[in-house]
Amino acid sequence: PLPFIAASPKTDSQGLIMPExxxxxxxxxxxxxxxxxxxxxxxxxxMDGFDIDYxxxxxxxxxxxxxxxxxxxxxxxxQIWLSSPVSGPARFDWDAATDSWVYRxxxxxxxxxxxxxxxxxxxxxxxxx
Amino acid sequence: xxxRAAGKRLIGAPGIRPAAAGDSSGAAMAVAARRGYHERVxxxxxxxxxxxxxxxxxxxxxxxxxxxxxxxxxxxMQIRVDQASGKIVDAxxxxxxxxxAIASSSVxxxxxxxxxxxxVIAIKNTEIAKHLSLPPVKLxxxxxxxxxxxxxxxxxxxxxxxxxxxxx
Numbered sequence: 001p002l003p004f005i006a007a008s009p010k011t012d013s014q015g016l017i018m019p020e021x022x023x024x025x026x027x028x029x030x031x032x033x034x035x036x037x038x039x040x041x042x043x044x045x046x047m048d049g050f051d052i053d054y055x056x057x058x059x060x061x062x063x064x065x066x067x068x069x070x071x072x073x074x075x076x077x078x079q080i081w082l083s084s085p086v087s088g089p090a091r092f093d094w095d096a097a098t099d100s101w102v103y104r105x106x107x108x109x110x111x112x113x114x115x116x117x118x119x120x121x122x123x124x125x126x127x128x129x
Numbered sequence: 130x131x132x133r134a135a136g137k138r139l140i141g142a143p144g145i146r147p148a149a150a151g152d153s154s155g156a157a158m159a160v161a162a163r164r165g166y167h168e169r170v171x172x173x174x175x176x177x178x179x180x181x182x183x184x185x186x187x188x189x190x191x192x193x194x195x196x197x198x199x200x201x202x203x204x205x206m207q208i209r210v211d212q213a214s215g216k217i218v219d220a221x222x223x224x225x226x227x228x229x230a231i232a233s234s235s236v237x238x239x240x241x242x243x244x245x246x247x248x249v250i251a252i253k254n255t256e257i258a259k260h261l262s263l264p265p266v267k268l269x270x271x272x273x274x275x276x277x278x279x280x281x282x283x284x285x286x287x288x289x290x291x292x293x294x295x296x297x
């Protein structure tokens with residue numbers, strides 16, 4: 001058998017993957033929450049070229065010349081996918097133990113990653129918790 | 130079964146198709162241009178390098194298979210290694226997926242040829258993405274190509290270890 005890497009969805013202790021409706025609820029809540037907080041941040045920052053767009057369940061955050069973030073759901077994998085102009089692509093699984101989305105490869109938390117990067121790029125801290 | 134179904138779905142979708150022989154049809158180019166693909170991506174899509182397959186049972190071949198049909202991207206990358214020097218002498222790929230995925234894996238096979246295995250596992254998805262000017266949504270494709278290289282190397286090393294153990 002070939003070593004088939006990466007694309008199997010995370011399973012729970014019973015070897016089951018998250019039911020799809022639960023995934024959509026969790027992921028949609030996360031992304032909507034992110035959208036709201038980033039919109040507020042954008043309004044408070046008055047940054048040139050700051051633009052947030054949410055369409056077809058894809059969140060796009062443009063930070064002018066500093067780059068563009070894209071956040072979207074990857075339903076077959078039960079993941080949230082991030083594309084960052086700083087750290088590149090990453091895939092987050094729901095971690096029930098910490099009630100958060102975690103990138104298995106590095107252990108990083110989605111919100112903490114975005115807070116750190118966006119805060120540094122824009123020069124002002126952002127709270128996404 | 131899944132791959133065949135995915136193939137049928139993909140063939141019908143504009144701009145998406147399995148990497149087959151080079152096809153510089155006007156239709157494909159027009160779609161690509163409309164979507165704003167970088168010319169390097171269009172080039173790799175129309176004239177993919179190193180499409181094909183080696184015999185995965187050859188002792189000097191490493192095979193990496195990454196992705197999932199359900200996600201829309203599957204890449205199979207193979208390397209042929211010169212056992213004495215550890216140098217990759219040949220590479221090939223087959224990819225189901227978007228133009229960026231095809232281009233990323235095509236670039237990866239070009240870059241690994243003539244290199245040592247330790248060198249190629251240092252190839253970063255960001256380098257592939259930069260070379261192809263991939264837009265943010267397509268960075269995931271370059272990550273998959275990086276994973277495919279690593280998987281092929283890992284497979285070859287595992288085979289080598291197994292063969293060495295068998296000789297003991």
